[in-house]
Amino acid sequence: MSGHTVEEIRQETRKYWVVFLALIALTVVTVAVSYLDLSPGMAVFVALLIACFKGGLVAGVFMHLISEKQAIYAILLLTVVFFVVLMIGPVFGRWGSTGLG
Amino acid sequence: MQIPYNVDARPDTGLYNAKLGVWLFLASEVMLFGALFSSYVLLRTGDPNFMTIPHEIAEHLGAQDGALWSGQLNVPLAFLNTLVLIFSSVTMVMSWASLKLKDFGKFKLWMGLTNLCALGFMVIKAIEYSSKFSHDLFPSSGNFLAVYFTMTGLHALHVIGGLIVNGYLWGPGSKMWKTEPERFTNRVEVAGLYWHFVDLVWIFLFPSLYLL
Amino acid sequence: MSVLEKHPEEADGHGHHQESFLRRWVFSQDHKVIGIQYGFTALCFLLFGFCLMLLMRWQLADPGKPIPLIGGLLGEANAPGGIMLPEFYNQLGAMHGTIMVFLAIVPLAVGAFGNYVVPLQIGAPDMAFPKLNMMSYWVYFCGGIVMFASFFVPGGAANSGWTAYPPLSVTATAGQTWWLVGMVFLITSSLLGSVNFIVTIFQLRAKGLTWMRLPFFVWAQLVTAFLLLLAFPPLEAAGFFQLMDRVAGTSFFMPSGLVVSGEIVQAAGGGSPLLWQHLFWFLAHPEVYVLILPALGIVAEVIANNTRKPLWGYKSMVGATMFLGFMSFIVWAHHMFMTGMGTTISNFFQTTTMIISIPSVVILSALFLSLWGGSIRFTTPMLFALAFLPMFGIGGLTGLPLGLAATDIHLHDTYYVIGHFHYVVAPGTIFAMFAGIYYWFPKITGRRMSEFLGKLHFWPSLVFMNCIFMPMFIQGLAGVSRRLYDGGQQYAHAQPVLHWNKFMSVAAFLLLAAQIPFLINLFWSIKKGKKCGDNPWQATTLEWAAAPSPPVGHGNFDKVPVVYRGPYEYSPPEHPQGFMPQHASGAEGEEG
Numbered sequence: 001m002s003g004h005t006v007e008e009i010r011q012e013t014r015k016y017w018v019v020f021l022a023l024i025a026l027t028v029v030t031v032a033v034s035y036l037d038l039s040p041g042m043a044v045f046v047a048l049l050i051a052c053f054k055g056g057l058v059a060g061v062f063m064h065l066i067s068e069k070q071a072i073y074a075i076l077l078l079t080v081v082f083f084v085v086l087m088i089g090p091v092f093g094r095w096g097s098t099g100l101g
Numbered sequence: 102m103q104i105p106y107n108v109d110a111r112p113d114t115g116l117y118n119a120k121l122g123v124w125l126f127l128a129s130e131v132m133l134f135g136a137l138f139s140s141y142v143l144l145r146t147g148d149p150n151f152m153t154i155p156h157e158i159a160e161h162l163g164a165q166d167g168a169l170w171s172g173q174l175n176v177p178l179a180f181l182n183t184l185v186l187i188f189s190s191v192t193m194v195m196s197w198a199s200l201k202l203k204d205f206g207k208f209k210l211w212m213g214l215t216n217l218c219a220l221g222f223m224v225i226k227a228i229e230y231s232s233k234f235s236h237d238l239f240p241s242s243g244n245f246l247a248v249y250f251t252m253t254g255l256h257a258l259h260v261i262g263g264l265i266v267n268g269y270l271w272g273p274g275s276k277m278w279k280t281e282p283e284r285f286t287n288r289v290e291v292a293g294l295y296w297h298f299v300d301l302v303w304i305f306l307f308p309s310l311y312l313l
Numbered sequence: 314m315s316v317l318e319k320h321p322e323e324a325d326g327h328g329h330h331q332e333s334f335l336r337r338w339v340f341s342q343d344h345k346v347i348g349i350q351y352g353f354t355a356l357c358f359l360l361f362g363f364c365l366m367l368l369m370r371w372q373l374a375d376p377g378k379p380i381p382l383i384g385g386l387l388g389e390a391n392a393p394g395g396i397m398l399p400e401f402y403n404q405l406g407a408m409h410g411t412i413m414v415f416l417a418i419v420p421l422a423v424g425a426f427g428n429y430v431v432p433l434q435i436g437a438p439d440m441a442f443p444k445l446n447m448m449s450y451w452v453y454f455c456g457g458i459v460m461f462a463s464f465f466v467p468g469g470a471a472n473s474g475w476t477a478y479p480p481l482s483v484t485a486t487a488g489q490t491w492w493l494v495g496m497v498f499l500i501t502s503s504l505l506g507s508v509n510f511i512v513t514i515f516q517l518r519a520k521g522l523t524w525m526r527l528p529f530f531v532w533a534q535l536v537t538a539f540l541l542l543l544a545f546p547p548l549e550a551a552g553f554f555q556l557m558d559r560v561a562g563t564s565f566f567m568p569s570g571l572v573v574s575g576e577i578v579q580a581a582g583g584g585s586p587l588l589w590q591h592l593f594w595f596l597a598h599p600e601v602y603v604l605i606l607p608a609l610g611i612v613a614e615v616i617a618n619n620t621r622k623p624l625w626g627y628k629s630m631v632g633a634t635m636f637l638g639f640m641s642f643i644v645w646a647h648h649m650f651m652t653g654m655g656t657t658i659s660n661f662f663q664t665t666t667m668i669i670s671i672p673s674v675v676i677l678s679a680l681f682l683s684l685w686g687g688s689i690r691f692t693t694p695m696l697f698a699l700a701f702l703p704m705f706g707i708g709g710l711t712g713l714p715l716g717l718a719a720t721d722i723h724l725h726d727t728y729y730v731i732g733h734f735h736y737v738v739a740p741g742t743i744f745a746m747f748a749g750i751y752y753w754f755p756k757i758t759g760r761r762m763s764e765f766l767g768k769l770h771f772w773p774s775l776v777f778m779n780c781i782f783m784p785m786f787i788q789g790l791a792g793v794s795r796r797l798y799d800g801g802q803q804y805a806h807a808q809p810v811l812h813w814n815k816f817m818s819v820a821a822f823l824l825l826a827a828q829i830p831f832l833i834n835l836f837w838s839i840k841k842g843k844k845c846g847d848n849p850w851q852a853t854t855l856e857w858a859a860a861p862s863p864p865v866g867h868g869n870f871d872k873v874p875v876v877y878r879g880p881y882e883y884s885p886p887e888h889p890q891g892f893m894p895q896h897a898s899g900a901e902g903e904e905g
Contacts, residue, residue, distance in 0.1 A: 006202060013198050020191040027183050027307075031176065034312035047308040054304045062194045062297045069115040071515065072124050079128040082543050082642050083135040090143045090591040093646060096655020102438050102867040106516050118441045118516050125508045129542050136547035136595075140554065140565065140588055148583040155581070241562030244583045251557055251565075 019061045026054050108284045123291045127298050130259075134302050137255065141248050141309065151244055158242060170245040171311070173238065175229055179311045182225045183303065189218030190300040193267075193293045200286040205278055208289070212271040215296070219264040226257050249310055256302055263296050340451075342443035345864060347450050348429030349757070354454060355421035359743075361461075362412040365405045367821055372397045374818035376799035391469060402798035403472035404464070404488070410475030411492065414600065415499050416457050418742055422607035423541070424453065426749050427510060427534045429757065433856035434528050436519025436876065436896070438868040441512040449506040456498030463491035474796065476593060479566035479586050483558045484573050493556045500549045503541050510538035519855070519896075521876035525631070526895070528854045528880040529617075529624060532631050533610030536638040537603050544599035544642065551592035558584075565589075587652055594645040602641045604738055605705070606634065608745030609676055612698045615748050616680055618852045619695035620687025621892070623881035626679035633672035633679075640669040650718045651725045659718045666716035673709050677702065688884075692850075693767030697748035700775050701741060708737030711786065726796075729789025732782050740778040747771075747831070754835075755849050759862040760842030766834035773827035780820035784813035851892055854880050858894030 030050050038046065060066040065076075110117050145151045152169045159168050196211035233239075233246070240250040270285075270292055277285040341347060368387075371380055377396060380387070384395025391401035428446065432439055440446045463470040468486025471477065482489050514535045518527070554565040562580060566589045569582030617624045624630065646654065646662040680702055689695070711733040714720040724730065747770070754762050791810045793801040800814045801807030848857045856864075859874040874896035882893035 009198055009201050013195060016191050016194050016198070020187065023187045023190075024184060027180065027187065030308055030312065031180055034308070040313075044313055047313055048305075051305050051308055055301050058190060058297050058301050058304065062190055062300075063294055071114050071116060071121065075124060075128055078539070078639075079131050079543060083131055085643055086132065086135045086547060086595060087139045087142065089595070089646070090139055090588060091146060093587070093591060093649070093654050093658050094143070094147065096657055098653030104439060104441060104443070104517070105437075111516050114515055116516070118512050121515060122442065122508050122512045125511055125542060126504070129504055129508075129546050132543050133546035133550055136550035136592055139547075140550065140592070143585060143588050143591075144565070144583070147585050151583060239561070240557060241564075241581060243581045244564055247557065247561075247563035247565060247581075251553065251563070255553065 015061055019057050023054055023057060026050055030054075108281070108287060117287060119287060119291045120294075123294050127294065130298060130302075133255075134305075137252050138305070138309065141252065144244055144248065148244065155243060158238075162236060162238075170243065170249075171313075173233070173236075174249070174311050175232065176311050178225055178229055179307055182222055183307050185218050185222050185225070186300045186303050189215045189222070190297050192218065193296045197286065197289045197293050200278070200282070200289055203282075205275075208278075209271065209275070212267060212289075216264060216267050216271055219260055219267065222260055223257065223264075226253070226260075252306060252310065256299070256306060259299050259302070263292070263299050266292050267296065340447055342439075342447045343867070344428045344432050344440045344443070344446060345757075345869075347446050348425050348427075350450050351420050351424030351428060351453070352426075354450075354457065355417050355425055358412050358457060359417040359421065362409050362417055363825065365409040365412070367825060368397070369402060369405045369409065370818040370821040372402055372798065373800035374815045376802050397798070399798040400472060401469065403474075403796070404470040406796055407471045407474050407477075407492075408460070408464070411460065411471070413738070414475065414604065415496070416453075416460060418604050418738065418746075419503070419600075420453055421746055422604070422742065423510075423534065423537060424450065424506065426607060426611065426746075426753070427537075430753065430856055431510065431531055431534050432513060432517070433756075433860055433864060433869055434531055434854055435514065435517060435522055436855050436859065436870065436874045437513060437517035438870070438873075440509050441516055442509050445505050445509050449502045449509065452498050452505070453502040456495045456502060459491055459495035459498060463488045463495065466491060476597070477555065477589075478593075479555060479558065479589050480568070480571055480573070480578070482589075483555060483566060484578065490556065490559055493552050493559070496552050497549065500545050500552070503545055507538040507541040510534055511542065514538075519874050519876050522855075522895075523876075525628070526876060526879050528610075529613040529627065529630055529634075530607075530610035532634055533606040533613075536634050537606045540599040540603050540606075540638055540641060544596045547592045548596035551589055554592075555589065587649070590649055590652065591646070594648045595642075598645040598648065599638075599641040601734070601737070602637060604742050606638075608701070608705075608742040609634075609680075611745045611749040611752070612680060612701050613683075614852075614854070615694045615698040615752050616683050617881040617883065618752075618850050619690045619692055619698070620684055621690070621883045622683070622687045623879070623883060624679065625682040625685070626675075627879075627881070630676050630679045633675040637669065637672040637676075640665060640672070644669055644716075647716050647718075647721075650721045663716065663718050667713075670709065670713065670716070677706060677709070692751070693762070693764055693771060694748040694752035696768065696771045697744045697751065700771070701744045701748070704736055704740035704744065704778070708733060708735075708741050711736060723792070724789060726794055727789035728785040728793050728795055731795050732785030732789060735782045735785070739782065740775065744774075744778075747774075750835070752850070753856075754838065754842075755845050756856060756860075756862050756864070758839055758842065759844060760838055761845050761849060762834050762838040762842055766830040770827060770831040770834065774824060777820045777824040777827060781817050781824065784810075784817055788813055853882050853892050853894050855895055859896045 030047060033046055033050070034043070065072075104118070105111070106116075106118050108117060114121065152171065154162070154164060154168050154170055154173070156166060159166055162173070164172065192211045192214040196208050196215060199205075199207035199211055230250075238246055240247045270289055274288070275285070277288070338346065341350075368380070368383065379395030380392065380397060381395075384392050384397075387395070387397070387401065391398060391404075428440065466487045468488055470488040471482075471485065471492035473482035473485050473489060477489065477492065514531060554563070557563040558565050558567060558580075564581045564584040566586050567578065567580045567582060567584045568586060571578040571580070571582065613624055613630070644662060644666045646658065647666045650659055650662075711729070715724055715730060715733060751762055751767055754760070788801070788807070788810045791806060793804070793807045793810060801811060845862070847860070847862045849862075850857060852858060855874055855876070860870050865871060875898075876895045877898045878893055878895055880895055882895070884890070885893050887893075
């Protein structure tokens with residue numbers, strides 16, 4: 001988390017602006033990539049990869065997750081596990097099914 | 102009667118109450134938007150015609166037969182909205198940093214910018230939606246639009262919620278800076294965490310709906 | 314001094330302020346008042362839900378006959394000539410389930426007991442966010458009003474089951490929209506509450522109260538809060554989708570080419586009814602652990618206290634509870650074995666379902682083993698706690714054939730399922746709730762409830778609960794489907810087991826009668842119960858040993874407790890006849 005001294009906080013704010021520029025750039029890349037003729041699977045993979053990276057920057061730097069406490073990490077880890085279950089469960093439920101519904 | 106650790110961090114967890122509280126709330130929001138994304142995936146992979154505009158509607162729109170719904174979305178506007186939200190994210194964290202640096206004037210500036218961005222986002226959203234409605238495109242027109250309106254709509258409700266909270270902190274709520282500066286700084290930090298999450302969701306929404 | 318009389322503002326250190334009646338008793342931010350509000354409201358809904366069921370059971374005992382007395386009051390739309398329409402039966406069924414789960418049991422188990430007891434047991438002055446706590450209650454109350462009001466809209470209340478499966482629920486009458494709106498209120502209330510509980514338990518534990526010194530009740534509430542926090546949002550999303558389908562004409566759950574009552578449904582189609590089932594059960598399975606965990610917590614407290622010895626296997630119980638909570642998120646599709654899922658995915662959910670029975674067995678076994686070598690006091694709370702054990706055992710064991718896909722083919726959607734889950738919630742959870750009421754009543758009011766009336770409540774309740782639910786297994790095994798408004802009368806395979814309907818219905822009304830001693834006891838004892846000291850049960854946990862009965866208005870404790878030992882130091886070596894309260898340092902034990 002950002003430190004207590006004035007200098008440490010100023011350094012943190014510099015980081016924020018660097019991340020801001022990175023996010024802008026990555027957004028441009030996201031749109032540019034969408035004009036490439038990628039296969040659907042590849043398009044999804046690349047778009048989500050970039051989005052995860054952007055999300056990671058927002059979470060890690062803006063939300064200070066990179067230096068958060070253990071309790072928060074534990075809660076988020078649990079959440080991520082259940083999030084993944086929720087994402088893949090219903091879709092996998094269709095695999096090998098009778099196809100109805 | 103004082104509730105302990107409202108402002109100061111509890112030594113063993115290293116957190117003050119609202120910080121833990123807001124992360125827990127965000128965890129529940131991850132599950133909410135997770136359900137929305139999961140549903141989008143299930144519906145889209147379940148229906149081979151999900152992305153195709155039905156014949157009668159395509160005719161009405163003057164679009165080609167077999168055209169895709171994604172062609173109906175306004176990518177430039179959404180791209181602009183993405184930039185607006187990202188900017189508002191950095192202004193939000195700057196407003197908190199200003200309070201840590203005891204600069205109330207800068208706080209007002211950065212928080213004010215954040216709120217302006219939020220308003221801007223809503224204006225652009227309104228333009229997008231009204232353009233759809235004026236072409237007779239509604240959630241009932243097809244499942245892609247149903248997903249589009251529901252997901253961006255719920256996201257927009259979250260933007261409005263954040264705007265209300267941040268507006269309060271910029272306005273009447275900022276009186277607390279004079280009496281309890283640390284507690285006020287914590288409030289701004291916690292509101293910031295929520296606001297960044299709203300940005301984070303959009304970072305995933307934008308490509309998922311507009312570009313894929 | 315009873316809780317219902319205003320306390321004089323004692324010297325609580327921060328200056329006397331005369332709160333208005335509204336601020337003090339209606340919009341209170343005191344967890345004790347909020348807990349009582351939740352408790353009272355939840356018990357009203359419990360009674361209401363019970364009455365809905367009694368109407369159903371009357372119909373099942375004598376299908377197609379006019380219902381005496383009440384029949385005329387139900388209105389022509391629901392029961393013309395006093396004869397219950399199938400549509401109304403379906404409303405009763407859907408709302409009985411909804412009300413019992415979301416308006417009665419969870420608010421009682423979590424909102425009432427959790428709110429009142431947890432801050433006291435951890436030595437905290439209140440919950441972490443008192444204002445949020447107050448909002449949680451009022452949002453729940455609003456949801457309850459919406460659900461209750463839905464009976465009076467044209468077409469009546471929701472009638473597509475508490476499970477609200479589309480496309481039926483999407484094409485159902487207006488009451489279903491009210492149900493969805495009510496659920497949004499209830500889910501919101503729940504989310505605010507669960508944040509509050511987790512932060513309170515993490516942050517406001519008294520000095521010395523380490524994780525492994527927490528009363529098991531607090532652990533149970535903590536895991537329950539996590540279940541509510543992470544499992545409810547997908548149902549909220551699904552609720553929005555269903556609202557959109559009903560109100561905005563979307564087709565999230567509406568498949569293409571749907572024909573209802575001979576008419577083609579005007580919707581874009583392309584949706585998936587199974588999507589609703591996935592999202593619903595993603596919540597609803599963890600929800601059943603929300604129903605049972607606080608009950609296990611209460612039973613653990615009552616057993617430790619009334620055996621005068623520590624719980625057996627406390628660490629295992631804590632570990633099992635956490636494991637149970639985690640596993641509950643990956644078993645949900647065992648409710649969907651009959652939807653045509655592929656065998657691989659069915660196997661996965663069958664396996665996780667079998668695995669999840671292990672922690673339940675660990676906890677139940679630990680509770681049974683806790684009795685061994687104890688000096689058992691057969692107080693009323695203990696009677697309910699003891700009965701809970703085998704009843705929950707039956708409920709749990711009967712779940713096994715449902716969790717195995719092959720046998721579920723025969724049993725799915727039969728009365729066997731109804732028997733299974735009612736054993737867990739009725740002589741299971743509800744008995745634990747009664748145990749909690751009898752146990753903590755002295756803390757809330759400073760008075761004892763009558764032991765005689767308590768036993769008069771307990772014994773018939775136990776007998777009649779079994780009379781109602783045991784025959785359901787018989788009917789289910791015979792193949793009688795659930796949700797049949799005539800109880801199976803028109804089916805040949807049901808004929809040999811139809812006679813059980815009358816038997817169960819009689820038992821249901823006798824069960825109602827058995828609650829009368831409880832109601833009398835509860836209300837009479839508030840004013841006239843025998844006054845007791847601060848710790849009549851001679852308990853070790855902080856709510857008993859460190860706070861007066863009732864606790865101090867603001868802040869709970871005269872002196873903020875510091876904890877030196879575990880939660881169940883009964884009959885320790887240095888005080889074989891007594892007990893060591895958690896906050897007693899050194900040799901300050903108490904003789905029994």
